[in-house]
Amino acid sequence: MTQDDLRFLEAALSEAQKSYDEGGLPIGAALVSDGKLIAIGHNRRVQDGNPIAHGEMNCLQNAGRRRRYDDTVLYTTLSPCMMCAGTIVQFGIKRVVVGENANFGGNEEFLRQRGVEVVIADDPACESLMRRFIDEKPELWDEDIAGRDDRGG
Numbered sequence: 001m002t003q004d005d006l007r008f009l010e011a012a013l014s015e016a017q018k019s020y021d022e023g024g025l026p027i028g029a030a031l032v033s034d035g036k037l038i039a040i041g042h043n044r045r046v047q048d049g050n051p052i053a054h055g056e057m058n059c060l061q062n063a064g065r066r067r068r069y070d071d072t073v074l075y076t077t078l079s080p081c082m083m084c085a086g087t088i089v090q091f092g093i094k095r096v097v098v099g100e101n102a103n104f105g106g107n108e109e110f111l112r113q114r115g116v117e118v119v120i121a122d123d124p125a126c127e128s129l130m131r132r133f134i135d136e137k138p139e140l141w142d143e144d145i146a147g148r149d150d151r152g153g
Helices: 003-021 055-063 082-091 108-113 124-136 138-144
Strands: 028-033 036-042 072-078 095-100 117-120
Touching (some): 003 028, 003 036, 003 095, 036 055, 055 072, 055 082, 095 124
Antiparallel strands (some): 028 072
16 A cells, blocks of 8 residues: 555545435545546445446546546445446456455455456545444445345354
């Protein structure tokens, strides 16, 4: 983890907090190219009534059209689900920095097997915000993961 990694993960965490404050799932993302922030986004599934409006997807949508993504790094506060992991692979994003994977063990191995560098930050602020949400709104969390519990316990 570099200082830039910490800075961009903080941008993703700010987005996660924004979603939480709006009543949504606290998952944020940031897309970076050549050390410059291109886009940020957060989970808008609840706010928009859209089941595919995950934080990573919202961030990529906010980035707009790009010819290539292989020069980008995606920062996300929570380990990516299969939909988001598939999009990362489809777009050719080569590096993903994950805030935490304790609350949801996503698809890191799927990404690694396809040549994506995955860095797990084990960020306490990311983990704490997500844990708080899960404790406060377990039914909404269950809905988001479609009843699939990939946590370690």
